[in-house]
Amino acid sequence: MDHTSDPNAMRYVIDPERLDLVAEFRKSPLGVHSPELRAMLARMRWGKAQGRLVLVVLEAGKAWRLSRIPERRGDPMPFVDERIFTSLAAAEWHVFKIRWQAMTGVTLPPEYQGDL
Amino acid sequence: MxxxxxxxxxxxxxxxxxxxxxxxxxxxxxxxxxxxxxxxxxxxxxxxxxxxxxxxxxxxxxxxxxxxxxxxxRPGSCAVIEHGGALVPSGAAWSFGAYVWPTLIADNAKAIMGNWCAATERGYALEIDAEGYPVLVLGAARFALKVKVAARVWSFVSATLDPVRKTATLSLIVPADSTVPTMAHAETFALSGDPALDSGLDFLIAAQHLDEAARYTAHFDGKIEAPRVFSRALDAEMLRVFDWQPRTGATTAGLVAFWDFSDGITGLSVKDISPNCLNGRLHQLPRRGVTGFFWSGAVHDFRLAPKEYAAIHFHSDDIYDxxxxxxxxxxxxxxxxxxxxxxxxxxxxxxxxxxxxxxxxxxxxxGKKTKRADLVVVLSVATYLAYANSALRLYQVHFETLMEHVLWLPMDDVFMQEHPEIGQSTYDCHVDGSGRCYSSWLRPVLSTRPRGYWFNLINDTHILDWLEEKGIAYDVITDVELDREGSRALKPYRAMMTPTHPEYYSFNMMNGIMEYQNAGGRHISMGGNGFYWRCGFHPAAPEALEVRRGMAGTRTWESAPGEVHLAGTGEPGSLWRHSGFAPQKLVGAGFSAMINDTCGYYLRQPDSEDPRAAFIFEGTGRREKFGDFGFRYNGAVGSEIDRLDYELGTPRHALLLATSEGLGAGALPTPEEFRTMVDGLDGTQNALVRADMVFFETPNGGAVFASGSITFGMSLGYNNYDNNISAITLNVVKRFLDPEPFAMPALA
The missing domain is CATH 2.60.40.1930 (Macroglobulin (MG2) domain)
Incomplete structure (x- = not known):
């Protein structure tokens, strides 16, 4: 196995205390980030594709909806919920919060739980 | 909507x-x-x-x-042998077997060889079942060994039928490999009744008949080598090691067929070297030129030691036509x-x-009656095919980290997930994990359509849109014509333009452009990461592009050891840089880095003031930022970028017109740009992570301009086509269409 193909190749451990990184991300989900936040995002985005949250483009440049890569090729790929995003930054923040909860097991404080 | x-x-x-x-x-x-x-x-x-x-x-x-x-x-490759009954068991005994190197043991049975038909349950076959046990199928009866084959280990699977004693023996020999000594297993089964062994259908290697309508199933994933059939009883080891090489004036008693896949590797026929000449054909383009059981590693080119490349790698998801x-x-x-x-x-x-x-x-x-324009745009069909139905966004471990955002999937990606039978791109892997070498246009290609994924062709139409807007007459040809006709395809034109990302180039395409440039042709290279992979259309399957990934280059899979040469042409795949023809030698700039975060822009360099290049920047300022804007990418320096390098072949008289600014930590070099990992490889520190805009003259009045960036073309239309990228491109196009010859400076 090589680094590009290994789902476990990222070593970074997310510290649930680092709300400063959460704040930095929320401020600009698609912007230029600090080295520490880049490392955390690289870890969050790495891993086996199956089960990964993705944005299906409903209308190019206008509307997106969350789906998830299925376990097997050929399986159906339904949307995960009813929400339609009209901002990529809002979608990015939404996925970030889901992954934070899943990867740290810690719920974000109320002030970070809302939409962008 | x-x-x-x-x-x-x-x-x-x-x-x-x-x-x-x-x-x-x-x-x-x-x-x-x-x-x-x-x-x-x-x-x-x-x-x-x-x-x-x-x-x-x-x-x-x-x-x-x-x-x-x-x-x-119906994807899935196999070999098909029409035999007129010659491969139906007859006489006192029947023995058959082959070397196998399975790569995927899962889901359903995988056929090795036979004429068996699932619909009629007639015929005979060797197969590996869903758990890896070798199975002998005789009509409606199945007999399994109690020992499994292992994935990616060579084994010899065989059987002998003895209709007199009413027995069948199934054998597995696993020759010594690594720390494991040779192992042999066999079991003899009593036969009841008289199994129907004649399906009336073709003999198949690596598949079975689904029905009697030439539809196949149970496609094998992995390599098969040297299948053989005898009309007599042979001990499994004897069957494995018999003197199979034909000798003048000597025959082998009872030999019915021996398919030597080392014969004709560049074609789609399989040759039986027995006196019966039961030759066959390959279906759905499996991969040849792959290492076999006898590979020594002494050479990596199948043309030098074809006997070491006597295997074919079949896939259940191969699709050519x-x-x-x-x-x-x-x-x-x-x-x-x-x-x-x-x-x-x-x-x-x-x-x-x-x-x-x-x-x-x-x-x-x-066509024959077309009045030619002076400018031709050469669209990148080889590249469109290399990326055709790319599932990178669906299945690659690294891809979201690379793109630095949650992946955006057009609805076509959802379709590809739900319908993998349409086949993916040469960036993807087969179900067995091996990289896809082939991509053809004889199947639905979703990624070259409006409303589909935009990379390559849709991005290229931004350039066509700009040409239309500026009223510049042009013709379109594709690199397929360049591949088939060489420089003759370009000869009618004063200037040629290659679009955003002409990445995959064959020998004929590369030398065709070089010949055109040296004969006075002008080349406007609008894109980035061009002329990068050495690839080829398969001579026996000309609608299919073949790609082999070498041991370097930006790649999502890597060819197995010894498998870098293209089966179709024999030439080494991998990068043109590793064949001594780096892109710098053709257009002055070659792949340096990928931009995964924010795009950059260009700043003019001192060479831009050289009188030779003065026409390019007419109407623009010396200190302007060029291309700090653009559609989709928001900058003219982005996605994949190229740099000048005299050692790699940039002509010594080339002018460095402009170079990039503003690249950050998400700008990362392509692997062949460094030999040792050190700190400071990214765009914040690495001076080689840059896009260079280059100009040089060629012999006989020609010239080359290279933008050095994929996203250059997506800046042309910004601000209603009124911007400095549009301005300098128009200056280049106008001068390149002017018959006045360019003068190459005297070389020191």
């Missing part, structure tokens, strides 16, 4: 058609009728933030309603302009369905 883009699927028989000639379209749908229009695309990009989806509806002989069949795609029935034939009028064309396919019915439209893209090239 959310579009349904896959109600109709289709493909052309030829990807480019000269005006005045005919192209056949094969369409499929669950709906029994289709409404057809032909569009000439000016800009195929439907993005709300782009130049706009612009096209002309062409009046054609295929306009209107056509009947449409629901046509199946869907073999659909033709739905309609378009006679392209002599007078049609060259360009990017698409069939627009919409439903027929009383209830309007404006959200439902599909496309099949093809290219119209100059």
């Amino acid at each position: 959310i579009y349904r883009t896959n109600e109709y699927l289709g493909y052309p028989d030829r990807i480019s058609v000269p005006a005045g000639e005919t192209v056949k379209f094969q369409l499929s749908s669950k709906r029994d009728k289709v409404n057809v229009e032909v569009l000439r695309l000016r800009c195929g990009d439907v993005d709300a933030a782009g130049p706009g989806f612009k096209y002309e509806v062409m009046e054609s002989g295929v306009d209107g309603v056509h009947a449409c069949l629901d046509q199946e795609i 869907c073999q659909w029935q033709t739905t309609l034939m378009l006679d392209v009028p002599d007078g049609w302009r060259t360009g990017v064309y698409s069939l627009r396919l919409t439903p027929v019915g009383d209830t309007p369905e404006p959200d439902c439209e599909s496309y099949v893209t093809f290219f119209v090239t100059p």
Whole structure:
């Protein structure tokens, strides 16, 4: 196995205390980030594709909806919920919060739980 | 509106058609009728933030309603041998077997060899079942060994039928490998009744018959080597090691067939070297030129030691030609302009369905009666094929980290996940994990359609849109013509333009452009990461591109050891840089880095003030930022970028006009740009992570301009086409179309 193909190749451990990184991300989900936040995002985005949250483009440049890569090729790929995003930054923040909860097991404080 | 883009699927028989000639379209749908229009695309990009989806509806002989069949795609490769009954067991005994190197043991049985048919349960076969146990199938009866084969380990699986004693013996020999000594297992089974061993059908290697309609199933994933059949009883080890090499004046008693896959590796026939000449053909383009049981590693080129490459790697998801029935034939009028064309396919019915439209893209090239323009745009079909139906966004571990955002999947990606039978790109892997070497246009290609993924062709139409806007006459040809005709395809033109990302280039394409440039032709290289992979169209399957990934380069898989040479042409795959013809030698700049975060812009360099290049920057300022804007990427320096390098072949007299600024930590070098990992490789520190804009003259009055960036073309239309990228490109185009020869400076 090589680094590009290994789902476990990222070593970074997310510290649930680092709300400063959460704040930095929320401020600009698609912007230029600090080295520490880049490392955390690289870890969050790495891993086996199956089960990964993705944005299906409903209308190019206008509307997106969350789906998830299925376990097997050929399986159906339904949307995960009813929400339609009209901002990529809002979608990015939404996925970030889901992954934070899943990867740290810690719920974000109320002030970070809302939409962008 | 959310579009349904896959109600109709289709493909052309030829990807480019000269005006005045005919192209056949094969369409499929669950709906029994289709409404057809032909569009000439000016800009195929439907993005709300782009130049706009612009096209002309062409009046054609295929306009209107056509009947449409629901046509199946059956992927999976195998060898097919017509035998006229010669491979039906007869006589006192029957022995058969082959070396196998399975790569995927899962889901369903995988056939090794035989004539067995699942629908009729007639015939005989060797197979590996879903758990890895070798199985002998005789009519409706199945006999399994209690020992499994291992994935990616060579084994010899064989059987002997003895109709006199009414027994069958199934054997597995696993020759010594690594720390494991040779192992042999065999079991003899008593036969009851008289199994029906004659299916009346062809003999197949790596598949079984699904039914009697030449539909195949149980496709083997992995390598098979040296299948053989005897009409007598042979001990398994004797069957494995018999003297199979033909000798003059000597025959081998009872030998019915021995398929030597080392014979004819560059073709699609399989040769039986027994006196019976039971030759066969390959179906759906499995991979040849792969290392076999006897590979020594002494050479890595199958042409030098074909006997060490006597295996074929079959895949259950190989797909070369869907073999659909033709739905309609378009006679392209002599007078049609060259360009990017698409069939627009919409439903027929009383209830309007404006959200439902599909496309099949093809290219119209100059015909015998076409009055040629002075400029030709050479579209990158090889690259479109290399990326055709790319599933990078679906299945790659690294891809979201690389893109630095949650992945955006067009609806076509959802379709590809749900319908993997259409086959993926040369960036993807087969179900067995091995990289895909082939991509053909004889199947639905979703990634070259409006409303689909935009990389490559749709991005390229931004350049065509700009040419139309500026009123510059141009023809379109594709690199397929360049591959087939070499420099003759370019000769009628004063200037050529390559678009955003001409990454995959064959030998004929590279040398064709070099010859054109050296004969006084002018080349405007608009893109980035061009002329990078050495690839080839398969001579025996000319609609398929073949790619082998070497041991360097930006790549999502890597060729197995010893498997870098193209099976079709024998030449080494991998990077042109590793064949001594780096892109710098052709256009002055070559791949340096990928930009995964924010794009950059250019700043002029001192060479831009050289009188030789003064025409390029007329009307612009010396200190301007060039291209700090653009559609989709927001900058003219982005996606993939190229740099000048004299050692790699940039002509010594080349001028460095401009170089990039503003690249950050997400700008990362391509692997062949460093030999040792050290800190400071990214764009914040690494001076080699940059885009260079280059100009140089060529012999006989020609010249080359290279932008050095994929996203350069997506800046042309910004601000209603009024911007400094548009301005310098127009300066280049005008001068390159001027017959006044360029003067090459005297070389020191």
